[in-house]
Amino acid sequence: MPEFDESKAYAQQEDVFFDDGREVELLHFVYSRPNLDEIRGNPAKVLEAIDDFGRKKKYLMNVGEDKGKIVTDLIAEVKPKAMVELGGYIGYSTILFGDAVKKAGGKQYYSLERNPEFGAVIGSLIDLAGLSDIVKIEIGSSDASLMRLYQAGVLKHIDMMFLDHYKPAYTTDLKLCEELKLVAPGSVLAADNVIKPGNPPYLEYVRSSVDEKRQKAQQADGYTAQGSGIAERTVNQYAKRGESMELNKSPGNPNLVYDSKLINSFEPTGVPVSVPVTGLTVQDSMLTPRQDGIEISRCVKEER
């Protein structure tokens, strides 16, 4: 893996690092760029302006260039017709991946974001990037949006899904997609932040055998965010607005087989891992502090 390029490092992550007005500040920053005419209709230039804000002004919780490339390479290989992202924030991944899906011949990129203010920022930047034809922004809790898209019949199969929202909901939303058959053989998942801040229950789920999952499914559903092995700070990350953190209770489909592996990369900041991470393999625990990982899981078959 190449070294982290310090010249590209985002500003340090503060104690309060989002939902403090910086998202609207970003819009003012982008729209006052002297080269705005060049930026219009150019996804790469919009991303450049966002990165510029993250480096020179304030930290933004974007996937960033390094981890982003893992997913754009995967999009070029998988060529998804329909891709879904869970957690759009200000639209960095939406622009990067929406553009990649369009270039690969895809038809629809759904960005699911719970916070309406962030959703409005995504909309503005998607319009600026000229991607409104392919990107559809869905405001609301991810499980409710997935259900709505499914029931409306507009989403029948998810070719690729990027998971980057509320960490405890990675597993529960995946199970919902399995139950609805949105995720089925052929679907490919890319999950961010499985090392920093870490997501042991998700890694365990996508790496378990069918037998292990069948056994677990027999037991009472004991999955709650607290005590799941996910850091408490992460579990309470979105509690500020008093939104319900209730997790979907879908049983999933334990018969699906995933071929799952971790690809190491870097956080855009290079900030050291600040929370204890459990459930990692020996190889994972040898990572240097500024590293993170994307777990790529290919659904290869369904066992009967």
Ligand SMILES: C[S@@+](CC[C@H](N)C(=O)[O-])C[C@H]1O[C@@H](n2cnc3c(N)ncnc32)[C@H](O)[C@@H]1O
């Ligand atoms: C890490 S940020 C996403 C960053 C973005 N994917 C990127 O790389 O540019 C996580 C986002 O998920 C959103 N979120 C958290 N829980 C959610 C949920 N249950 N449904 C939808 N969005 C959620 C948050 O509001 C936040 O904007």
